[in-house]
Amino acid sequence: MARSVSTQRKTFNTVLAWAVGLVIFFPILWVFILSLKAEGDAIRTPFEVLTSGWTLENYTVVQERSNYSRHLWNSVIIAGGSTLLGTLIAVPAAWSMAFVPSKRTKDILMWMLSTKMLPAVGVLYPIYLMFIKLGLLDTRTGLVIVLMLINLPIIIWMLYTYFKEIPVDILEAARMDGASLREEILYVLTPMAIPGIASTILLNVILAWNEAFWTLNLTAATAAPLTAFIASYSSPEGLFYAKLSAASAMAIAPILVMGWFSQKQLVRGLTFGAVK
Amino acid sequence: MATKNSRSAARFMMAPAVILLLGWMLVPLMMTLYFSFKRYLPLRGDSLEDGLQWVGFENYIRFVSSSSFWPSVLTTLIIVGGVLVITVVLGIFLSLLLDQPLWGQGFVRIMIISPFFVMPTVSGLVWKNMFMDPTNGFFAHIWRFFGAQPIEWLSQASLPSIILIVSWQWLPFAALILLTAIQSLDSEQLEAAEMDGAPPIKRFFFIILPHLSRAITVVILIQTIFLLSIFAEIFVTTSGAFGTKTLTYLIFQRVLESQNVGLGSAGGVYAIILANIVAIFLMRIVGKSLDA
Numbered sequence A: 001m002a003r004s005v006s007t008q009r010k011t012f013n014t015v016l017a018w019a020v021g022l023v024i025f026f027p028i029l030w031v032f033i034l035s036l037k038a039e040g041d042a043i044r045t046p047f048e049v050l051t052s053g054w055t056l057e058n059y060t061v062v063q064e065r066s067n068y069s070r071h072l073w074n075s076v077i078i079a080g081g082s083t084l085l086g087t088l089i090a091v092p093a094a095w096s097m098a099f100v101p102s103k104r105t106k107d108i109l110m111w112m113l114s115t116k117m118l119p120a121v122g123v124l125y126p127i128y129l130m131f132i133k134l135g136l137l138d139t140r141t142g143l144v145i146v147l148m149l150i151n152l153p154i155i156i157w158m159l160y161t162y163f164k165e166i167p168v169d170i171l172e173a174a175r176m177d178g179a180s181l182r183e184e185i186l187y188v189l190t191p192m193a194i195p196g197i198a199s200t201i202l203l204n205v206i207l208a209w210n211e212a213f214w215t216l217n218l219t220a221a222t223a224a225p226l227t228a229f230i231a232s233y234s235s236p237e238g239l240f241y242a243k244l245s246a247a248s249a250m251a252i253a254p255i256l257v258m259g260w261f262s263q264k265q266l267v268r269g270l271t272f273g274a275v276k
Numbered sequence B: 001m002a003t004k005n006s007r008s009a010a011r012f013m014m015a016p017a018v019i020l021l022l023g024w025m026l027v028p029l030m031m032t033l034y035f036s037f038k039r040y041l042p043l044r045g046d047s048l049e050d051g052l053q054w055v056g057f058e059n060y061i062r063f064v065s066s067s068s069f070w071p072s073v074l075t076t077l078i079i080v081g082g083v084l085v086i087t088v089v090l091g092i093f094l095s096l097l098l099d100q101p102l103w104g105q106g107f108v109r110i111m112i113i114s115p116f117f118v119m120p121t122v123s124g125l126v127w128k129n130m131f132m133d134p135t136n137g138f139f140a141h142i143w144r145f146f147g148a149q150p151i152e153w154l155s156q157a158s159l160p161s162i163i164l165i166v167s168w169q170w171l172p173f174a175a176l177i178l179l180t181a182i183q184s185l186d187s188e189q190l191e192a193a194e195m196d197g198a199p200p201i202k203r204f205f206f207i208i209l210p211h212l213s214r215a216i217t218v219v220i221l222i223q224t225i226f227l228l229s230i231f232a233e234i235f236v237t238t239s240g241a242f243g244t245k246t247l248t249y250l251i252f253q254r255v256l257e258s259q260n261v262g263l264g265s266a267g268g269v270y271a272i273i274l275a276n277i278v279a280i281f282l283m284r285i286v287g288k289s290l291d292a
Helices: A007-034 A046-051 A057-066 A068-099 A105-116 A120-133 A140-164 A168-176 A181-210 A214-218 A226-234 A241-261 A263-270 B004-036 B058-065 B069-099 B105-117 B120-131 B138-145 B158-183 B187-195 B200-228 B232-237 B247-257 B261-291
Strands: none
Touching: A007 A046, A007 A241, A007 B069, A007 B105, A007 B120, A007 B158, A046 B138, A057 A068, A057 A241, A068 A105, A068 A140, A068 A181, A068 A226, A068 A241, A068 B004, A105 A140, A105 B004, A105 B261, A120 A140, A120 A214, A120 B004, A120 B247, A120 B261, A140 A181, A140 A214, A140 A263, A140 B004, A168 A181, A181 A226, A181 A241, A181 A263, A214 A226, A226 A241, A226 B120, A226 B232, A241 A263, A241 B105, A241 B120, A263 B105, A263 B158, B004 B261, B058 B069, B058 B261, B069 B105, B069 B158, B069 B200, B069 B247, B105 B158, B120 B138, B120 B158, B120 B232, B158 B200, B158 B232, B187 B200, B200 B261, B247 B261
């Protein structure tokens, strides 16, 4: 029997949930509103802000003055590149652990997870030094490598939990029919694995896009992605609310939309399968 | 069944990931350990090429006995503890609320989950300027509207401000995981309790909360690991001033700002040990879910 709920109670729940949701979402909404206001209006009282005129000017100013598109492009390359590279390395590893498990598989998985627990600041100087010696400081290549390495355990874990859900019987049937390892991967496994791989990529692009320890410490003007570019607004000059808002809005909008699509994967990916 | 052939293929396919992670873990770790026993001040001419002076445990002792060490530990504990309490308590409330039937549930979920996808530097700066600024911030306008003197949030109430910013970022995570856990609760059990006349409070404490205990533990452990190393939120708001210097931030300052690599590395080793203590508990729980 389904629980019957009175309309009155549902109305109460709805009002409460929307109120709480709006409060939590408000800072983001406010950023988008301020980004569409003139600088002089953006610092006024909330009521005056809402009743003042609207403008798209800030978005063009941010682009012209600070070469915004360069940093956006850096973010795309770094987040996308590190995730794709990580996935290329992780797929074979996760595949073999899921379908050809050995006694050590669990230990290896746990060990991989443990590398994720290493606090970044503990190895800051060694990485910094290596970057200097290898000429990687303030390069996109360097950040692609580092972000690939810090997200690799999550990528492997997520793929592993997805691959585990693919029925093994199908693989055995394919083997009985004489499929080679290559054919097995190409025609049997890949079509079933693609949704899981896509979700994994989605979540890890988000994580890499927002990563703000290595990107802040290992980049300067050239390779700075949006995280580091936005941080340059922490020592402002003059009026800057509307421009900061416009820059922020552009930095978070694409990832916000991706995030909305990845709610389920978020739980699985960040709890390492402990909560499904 | 797996053949000998497929086993060696499997090992071959795992090799790149294993080798990369092994290198990523061991090489920097060994270097940090090595530096922590050395006098290493690059700005004063110390360099790897000329060889570094061995100083034994001096860096470890100096790091702990410096006047900023204990305050930074306390700050770290207050921030991590404060954020954990706020996110878990509000997270339980939100997950219960979202589990109820309501109109527009999907949209409310999207609003609540959104802060998690805002990059830390943006949320730090947006809160600092557009909300907590004592002259033009949103809060200042509200305070003045009610005739009150606006608070200088990040200097007068620096720790609560940082806790508020970080909680805002992590509340969606807690709420989403707890919601996922609540939805796996067998609703018949709750209905049975309801029919037997158990009031909502009792249903919460005797059925829902025990069911959530595992998810709550997971939330606490994962958040602790991430919260111990929050950096960008402090970097763009107070830069460690006004008593907001966490252990992570202190080490960052020692290593990169004052370039005392030996001292900072010793601090790094402490941070690694601390994180590992938390990690052991998390790994145990995750390990159990692997067997299940």
